Amino acid sequence: MNPDVHTLVGPYVLDALDDVERAAFTRHLRECEPCRIEADELREAAGRLADGAWSVPPPRLKATVLAAITETRQLPPPGAPPLRSAAARTTRFRLITAAAVVVAAAGAGTAVHVLQNQRVRDAQSAAAAAQASEARVRAVLTAPDLSVREQPLASGGRVTVAGSALLGAGVIMLAADASPGTDRVYQLWTIRDGTPSSAGALAAGQSTIVQVVEGLPTASEVGVTIEPAPGSAAPTTPLDALVRIS
Amino acid sequence: MPEHLRPVPTPREPADPQPDALLRAVADGDERAFGRLYDLVAPRVYGLIRRVLRDPAQAEEVAQEVLVEIWRTAARFDPDRGSASAWIFTIAHRRAVDRVRSEQAAADRTVRAGVAAVDTPYDEVADEVAIRLERQQVRHCLDELTELQRQAVTLAYYQGHTYPQVSELLDVPLPTVKTRMRDGLIRLRDCLSAGVAA
Numbered sequence: 001m002n003p004d005v006h007t008l009v010g011p012y013v014l015d016a017l018d019d020v021e022r023a024a025f026t027r028h029l030r031e032c033e034p035c036r037i038e039a040d041e042l043r044e045a046a047g048r049l050a051d052g053a054w055s056v057p058p059p060r061l062k063a064t065v066l067a068a069i070t071e072t073r074q075l076p077p078p079g080a081p082p083l084r085s086a087a088a089r090t091t092r093f094r095l096i097t098a099a100a101v102v103v104a105a106a107g108a109g110t111a112v113h114v115l116q117n118q119r120v121r122d123a124q125s126a127a128a129a130a131q132a133s134e135a136r137v138r139a140v141l142t143a144p145d146l147s148v149r150e151q152p153l154a155s156g157g158r159v160t161v162a163g164s165a166l167l168g169a170g171v172i173m174l175a176a177d178a179s180p181g182t183d184r185v186y187q188l189w190t191i192r193d194g195t196p197s198s199a200g201a202l203a204a205g206q207s208t209i210v211q212v213v214e215g216l217p218t219a220s221e222v223g224v225t226i227e228p229a230p231g232s233a234a235p236t237t238p239l240d241a242l243v244r245i246s
Numbered sequence: 247m248p249e250h251l252r253p254v255p256t257p258r259e260p261a262d263p264q265p266d267a268l269l270r271a272v273a274d275g276d277e278r279a280f281g282r283l284y285d286l287v288a289p290r291v292y293g294l295i296r297r298v299l300r301d302p303a304q305a306e307e308v309a310q311e312v313l314v315e316i317w318r319t320a321a322r323f324d325p326d327r328g329s330a331s332a333w334i335f336t337i338a339h340r341r342a343v344d345r346v347r348s349e350q351a352a353a354d355r356t357v358r359a360g361v362a363a364v365d366t367p368y369d370e371v372a373d374e375v376a377i378r379l380e381r382q383q384v385r386h387c388l389d390e391l392t393e394l395q396r397q398a399v400t401l402a403y404y405q406g407h408t409y410p411q412v413s414e415l416l417d418v419p420l421p422t423v424k425t426r427m428r429d430g431l432i433r434l435r436d437c438l439s440a441g442v443a444a
Contacts, residue, residue: 010427011409015343016402040328042428045435047332049403050339051380052388055293058306062284065310069280069317077273077321 006035013042019138136212140164140171151241155180157207159224161243163217170216170245172199176207180226187227189235190219201231220246265330273320280317287331288313291338298342298406308345312338339403346406387437395430398423 005028011017012025029036140146143164150160156177163170172188180186185204188211189196199213199222216222224241225232265286271279291312296305316334323333388396394416401412413423 007421007424007428010398010424010429010431011402013431014399014402014409014427015340016407016409016412016427018408041435042431043336044328044332045431045438046339046399046403047329047335048380048384048434048438049388049399050290050294050331050335052384053293053297053404054289054381055296057288057292057309058302061292061306061310061313062281062288065284065288065313066277066281068310068314069277072314072318074273074275074317075319075321078324 006032009035009039009042013039013046020134136169137171137210140167140169140212143167147245149243149245151243153177153224153241155226155240159222159241159243161216161222161245163245165217168217169212169214172209172211172213172216172222174202174207174209174211174224179205179207183229184226185229185231186240187225187231187235188213189223189225190216191221191223192219196223196235198231198233201227201229204229217245220244265334266325269316269320269323269330269333272317273323283316284313287334290331290335294335294338295342297404298339298346304345305342308341309338312341315341343406347408383438387434390437391430391433392426394418394422395426395433398426399430399434402427 005024008017008021008025008028012022017025029039141162143166145166146162146164148160148162150158152158153174153176157175159175160173161170162173174186174188176186179202182204185201186207186209187201188199188209190199190213191197200209200211202209222243222245223235223239225235225237226240227236265283268279268283268286272283288309292305292309295308295312296302299305299308315337319337323330327333388400391399397416398409398412398418401407401415402409407415409423409427410420412418412427413420416423418426
């Protein structure tokens with residue numbers, strides 16, 4: 001597990017993490033009992049901060065709530081059979097975590113990095129795209145029919161491809177050990193009928209990315225190459241990784 | 247600065263023994279116990295949500311959802327993980343923060359903040375004395391934090407900011423914000439438990 005994750009206990013207890021980091025940290029807590037104990041203790045202290053916000057609710061609230069509970073069925077104690085198989089949930093969880101780690105490693109903090117492709121140049125549309133893209137990443141990674149493939153990069157690192165035919169979209173997560181230098185960039189390709197088309201190039205100096213690719217499940221492979229910056233129209237170098245999708 | 251050794255002025259009972267017993271009864275479907283629990287926690291649930299949302303109408307709506315959620319999920323409360331009141335306020339805080347973030351109307355809220363920040367008077371309510379003491383203790387313990395710890399903790403908790411937002415607001419690097427949130431909470435915990443022991 002990313003050692004950086006542990007420092008998030010304060011923001012976690014204060015609900016100051018975004019959803020993706022929160023998922024990563026929740027997973028960290030499962031594996032780390034001392035962290036869980038610390039989180040519980042600090043949550044107890046944080047809960048006391050509610051004392052400082054004391055304010056009388058409108059009197060009608062009580063009547064409304066008491067009426068609502070008579071019509072609200074209570075959940076059974078834990079131990080009831082889960083809706084989905086544990087294995088499926090674990091895979092999904094691992095993926096969200098993987099995405100979170102990539103995002104965190106990229107230093108994004110709150111948003112998924114958007115590929116520096118030619119169409120997304122100005123900062124404002126990049127910010128909007130980042131937000132939309134983060135929601136889309138989450139939708140894909142929680143799709144019921146998600147399939148996942150993973151390959152090492154020849155240059156060191158990993159590429160993970162997750163796709164949902166149901167959503168007609170996929171997510172490519174690239175986590176290279178290092179950026180390929182100042183004048184070279186990682187570039188992603190989707191391959192159909194043996195023909196690659198660009199799914200975007202990373203910025204110079206960038207080594208991680210979470211990229212949503214619409215229509216990904218209809219491709220047969222995803223390729224990764226290292227191209228001269230800022231990227232190429234077609235691959236000009238040998239494949240760094242090839243992930244077979246179908 | 248003195249560390250967490252100063253006792254609170256007045257000796258008192260351990261923090262909220264009642265919510266735990268009440269919540270257990272609620273888990274068994276006891277509606278009267280829920281009514282009692284409501285009286286104990288609703289002013290803090292509502293007050294906390296209102297503090298985060300800064301909009302009384304929305305706060306009422308979210309507080310209603312949270313209180314019904316407590317009824318619905320009472321059986322999932324695990325006393326080994328902490329107190330009933332921490333469990334309840336965790337749910338309340340999470341919901342308030344989710345609402346704030348889904349709104350994305352940060353600018354609006356900042357404008358409204360100025361006019362809605364006055365707390366409702368609370369003098370006539372039952373359990374007032376105990377709660378007033380707790381409130382006093384929290385304020386005292388917040389004062390024991392360093393300026394940066396207090397700001398990091400309260401900007402996140404009372405205003406629902408993420409830690410990157412707090413980092414930006416305070417113009418302090420991200421790792422520092424993370425650390426100040428954690429050591430601020432540790433100091434708060436130590437101060438509050440020193441109070442209980444007194």
